[in-house]
Amino acid sequence: MTDKVLEVKNLTVHFYTYAGVVKAIENVSFDVYRGETFALVGETGCGKSVTARALTQLIESPGRIVEGEVYYHKNGESVDLLKLEEEEIRKYRGKEIAYIFQDPQSSLDPLYSVGFQVSEALYAHNKVKSIKEGIRKAVDILRTVLMPDPEKRVSNYPHELSGGMKQRVTIGIGISNDPKILIADEPTTALDVTVQAQILNLIKEMKRKYGATVLLITHDMGVVADMADRVAVMYAGKIVELADVFSIFKEPIHPYTEGLLKAVPNPLIKIERLETIPGTVPSLINPPSGCRFNPRCPLASQICRAKIPELEEVKNGHYVACHNR
Amino acid sequence: MGTMLPAITGDTMNFDSGYSKSNSELLMVKNLKKYFPLKGLLFTKGYVKAVDNVSFEIKKGETFGLVGESGCGKTTVGRTILRLIEPTDGQILYDGRDITKFKKNDMDWFRRKAQIMFQDPYSSLNPRQTVFQIVMEPVNHHGIDVDDPERFVIDLLEKVGLNEGHLYRYPHEFSGGQRQRIALARILSLKPEFVVLDEPTSALDVSVQANILNTLKDIQKELNLTYLFISHDLAIVKYMSHRLGVMYLGKLVEVGNSERIFEEPLHPYTKALFSAIPIPDPEIEKRKDKLEVKGEPPSPINPPSGCRFHPRCPFAKEICGQKEPALEKVEKDHFVSCWLY
Numbered sequence: 018m019t020d021k022v023l024e025v026k027n028l029t030v031h032f033y034t035y036a037g038v039v040k041a042i043e044n045v046s047f048d049v050y051r052g053e054t055f056a057l058v059g060e061t062g063c064g065k066s067v068t069a070r071a072l073t074q075l076i077e078s079p080g081r082i083v084e085g086e087v088y089y090h091k092n093g094e095s096v097d098l099l100k101l102e103e104e105e106i107r108k109y110r111g112k113e114i115a116y117i118f119q120d121p122q123s124s125l126d127p128l129y130s131v132g133f134q135v136s137e138a139l140y141a142h143n144k145v146k147s148i149k150e151g152i153r154k155a156v157d158i159l160r161t162v163l164m165p166d167p168e169k170r171v172s173n174y175p176h177e178l179s180g181g182m183k184q185r186v187t188i189g190i191g192i193s194n195d196p197k198i199l200i201a202d203e204p205t206t207a208l209d210v211t212v213q214a215q216i217l218n219l220i221k222e223m224k225r226k227y228g229a230t231v232l233l234i235t236h237d238m239g240v241v242a243d244m245a246d247r248v249a250v251m252y253a254g255k256i257v258e259l260a261d262v263f264s265i266f267k268e269p270i271h272p273y274t275e276g277l278l279k280a281v282p283n284p285l286i287k288i289e290r291l292e293t294i295p296g297t298v299p300s301l302i303n304p305p306s307g308c309r310f311n312p313r314c315p316l317a318s319q320i321c322r323a324k325i326p327e328l329e330e331v332k333n334g335h336y337v338a339c340h341n342r
Numbered sequence: 343m344g345t346m347l348p349a350i351t352g353d354t355m356n357f358d359s360g361y362s363k364s365n366s367e368l369l370m371v372k373n374l375k376k377y378f379p380l381k382g383l384l385f386t387k388g389y390v391k392a393v394d395n396v397s398f399e400i401k402k403g404e405t406f407g408l409v410g411e412s413g414c415g416k417t418t419v420g421r422t423i424l425r426l427i428e429p430t431d432g433q434i435l436y437d438g439r440d441i442t443k444f445k446k447n448d449m450d451w452f453r454r455k456a457q458i459m460f461q462d463p464y465s466s467l468n469p470r471q472t473v474f475q476i477v478m479e480p481v482n483h484h485g486i487d488v489d490d491p492e493r494f495v496i497d498l499l500e501k502v503g504l505n506e507g508h509l510y511r512y513p514h515e516f517s518g519g520q521r522q523r524i525a526l527a528r529i530l531s532l533k534p535e536f537v538v539l540d541e542p543t544s545a546l547d548v549s550v551q552a553n554i555l556n557t558l559k560d561i562q563k564e565l566n567l568t569y570l571f572i573s574h575d576l577a578i579v580k581y582m583s584h585r586l587g588v589m590y591l592g593k594l595v596e597v598g599n600s601e602r603i604f605e606e607p608l609h610p611y612t613k614a615l616f617s618a619i620p621i622p623d624p625e626i627e628k629r630k631d632k633l634e635v636k637g638e639p640p641s642p643i644n645p646p647s648g649c650r651f652h653p654r655c656p657f658a659k660e661i662c663g664q665k666e667p668a669l670e671k672v673e674k675d676h677f678v679s680c681w682l683y
Contacts, residue, residue: 060547060548061547107387111504161582179638180638181638193577208358208616209638210576211615211618211638213620214410214618236547237546239577239622240620242620242621242622243620244629263625265626266622266624266625267625277548278622280549280551281577283554283620284621285623287601291552291555291556293552293556294549294552297519297520297550
């Protein structure tokens, strides 16, 4: 499984706001292998969603992709997605790389039936000749995503569906063009746990069926444990640790990963006291010098404040950005 | 379930037979109901049965956790027992006195004893007030004399992990976690005995959440507070609670000792809920057998007949669709409302 489908190099995105330049992500590099589920995990504002959106240039003003390359490999050829013109990238977006966003309420248009919206995605990439034909196909797609009563639901409007069903529709739109990469940005955060379990299962099922690669963005360590093959932990706009899911949970190396895992209560274990990470996430307008975690780090020393640590391989496939390890 | 309003049917749980009575109960809720009318053009079209015949008790100094998914009525329970929402029917005994019958004077007394912490610290603090004003407001409202207000507020801030330097700042200068601490200082200003914590950390990140939960636990121990902890997150409910109630569609389906319920959940909904939480450990999570329930919670306007969970229940029998199960005792301090037991 070392066939790279996506190669991200030194991706840097800045937001030019009145308050100053927000350095949302800086020099983010990672590879995604074909057929795996790769998770980007971190707390609010760590840049995980910005990273996911930047991959297909979905960054809106005042944000700008300052630097970086995103190579997409297909049939032995590779393209730098960030070098493509708007017209060109649209052929990739939705067809080769599809997104599922957090809030199904706002990713669906309230004025069109869900069948139309699925059909629109098919029509845009020339999978069907007319919207009408697309709507017929939408019924099959809704059936694939286990929507109850797809024949009836196809003519429903978003407000007539529950949160879980709406998310099934967005997944349906996502998979309608058989994408090679499915980017799921917090796909279950707006849903209840029993529905979350159903949607996560559905994503696994879709992955098995279509052999897609999944890039999962989440803040929930439980969801990561359930879904991911490999994990990148982000903090304040940088990847601090990257490894396979078992190593991340069993042998976290970066002090932030360690702290984060200890702060998450595990319902199977009786915990007397949760461990915490002191302080708060820094401002990304003036991030701390050196390692961005140094003000909160129990191991911080002189060098941590002076020099930015590089992401280095410490064990086979286990990368860490820390001076102390 | 054809009848609409406060008809107490045979399904009603007999409160006295089940629970062991002791003097240490601070709050006893008996057959609490809250029906929200659905207004038509002229007539009431029906009722949303947000809370339907819910009974439980909270002992002094303990944390009672209330879990369930969105729309199950857990927040309505929390607000109704403080009479922030008037109950439709039922009794709420605080220290043996029925607060549903309280007039203004008694309510003033009760409002000092019982407080609530809200989910969203961005909307629960007045943006035009300083921290000092925010914390002093309840004290002023109740006309309590404080010798040195500044010292009084500083002491409270220190208790919740803030400091003197924060005194004259405004809410927008604080992070979500710090705002929750300000809200906590305001709650403590009245020296309450009972606090409803309504999803106090669901707007916060995990590292901040852990901090707030620990502070809440410390303060509870120090001041001997009683908590009603409302949350959809089972892992943190387990961390916080001594006893636990699981709600589904306006009903309590399982109540009892928190550790026992986690060891051996009995109600199929509790089982499904527990099985659905992703465990933050890939060795366990990737190998776990999951009990998946179909569909989503139905509308509380026309809840299913019989047991409200039966259309989604993998173990449903014929009786489940016909007759509503009562909350029955299965062992010491463990009650379940299910025909399987």
